[in-house]
Amino acid sequence: xxxxxxxxxxxxxxxxxxxxxxxxxxxxxxxxxxxxxxxxxxxxxxxxxxxxxxxxxxxxxxxxxxxxxxxxxxxxxxxxxxxxxxxxxxxxxxxxxxxxxxxxxxxxxxxxxx
Amino acid sequence: xxxxxxxxxxxxxxxxxxxxxxxxxxxxxxxxxxxxxxxxxxxxxxxxxxxxxxxxxxxxxxxxxxxxxxxxxxxxxxxxxxxxxxxxxxxxxxxxxxxxxxxxxxxxxxxxxx
Numbered sequence: 589x590x591x592x593x594x595x596x597x598x599x600x601x602x603x604x605x606x607x608x609x610x611x612x613x614x615x616x617x618x619x620x621x622x623x624x625x626x627x628x629x630x631x632x633x634x635x636x637x638x639x640x641x642x643x644x645x646x647x648x649x650x651x652x653x654x655x656x657x658x659x660x661x662x663x664x665x666x667x668x669x670x671x672x673x674x675x676x677x678x679x680x681x682x683x684x685x686x687x688x689x690x691x692x693x694x695x696x697x698x699x700x701x702x
Numbered sequence: 703x704x705x706x707x708x709x710x711x712x713x714x715x716x717x718x719x720x721x722x723x724x725x726x727x728x729x730x731x732x733x734x735x736x737x738x739x740x741x742x743x744x745x746x747x748x749x750x751x752x753x754x755x756x757x758x759x760x761x762x763x764x765x766x767x768x769x770x771x772x773x774x775x776x777x778x779x780x781x782x783x784x785x786x787x788x789x790x791x792x793x794x795x796x797x798x799x800x801x802x803x804x805x806x807x808x809x810x811x812x813x814x815x816x
Contacts, residue, residue, distance in 0.1 A: 592744075597742070621801065621802050623804070625805075625807075630809065631790070631809050631810040632807050632808065632809040632810065633745075633792065633794075633805075633807040634807070635804040635805065635806075638802070638804060640802075679744060679745065683801040683802065684801065685801065688799065688800075688801045689747055689750075689760065689761075689801065690747075690801065690805070692744035692745040692746075693744050694742055694743060694744045695744055
């Protein structure tokens with residue numbers, strides 16, 4: 589069955605530290621998409637990134653970077669030089685082609701302290 | 703741009719009461735959906751719609767009804783509220799419902815059933 593696991597329930601760091609959020613997935617599909625969403629304290633989930641299963645290139649966007657490795661079924665998210673505004677719940681999600689649905693992980697709560 | 707608008711933001715119900723959570727989007731999206739967010743369980747799909755007049759069940763549909771009479775609106779009805787329905791509810795939309803598309807989320811409705 590399709591599954592997304594975010595083993596880190598809560599992470600607390602001090603501002604300017606680097607932090608990596610782990611995401612491990614299970615799928616039998618050969619083609620699939622992986623997503624990261626951010627849920628700030630305001631509550632609304634915001635899309636961060638989408639990767640397809642054929643593109644294993646790492647991606648960097650400012651302080652954010654994503655490491656996609658099919659060999660380990662992982663799609664980890666790193667924030668460099670974290671800031672207080674990065675405090676949020678982060679969700680990893682996997683597309684399920686059979687059902688056409690997204691499968692979300694449990695979420696990781698990141699607290700960045702000043 | 704309003705995006706996805708949910709009302710109310712907070713609601714307290716007594717067991718057995720009924721109510722409707724409202725969701726409206728102004729992006730002309732064909733796909734709309736309802737999720738519930740519970741601690742440690744991520745987001746789970748309740749119901750979804752791929753267009754006006756078309757609805758279908760998600761992962762956890764019991765106790766909820768939906769209808770889609772217009773492209774813009776997708777209300778979620780709780781017929782007889784139960785404490786197990788205490789949760790945060792999110793409405794989300796996308797252009798066509800293709801699983802590769804990013805979802806746009808509302809700000810959520812926090813529901814407590816006593």
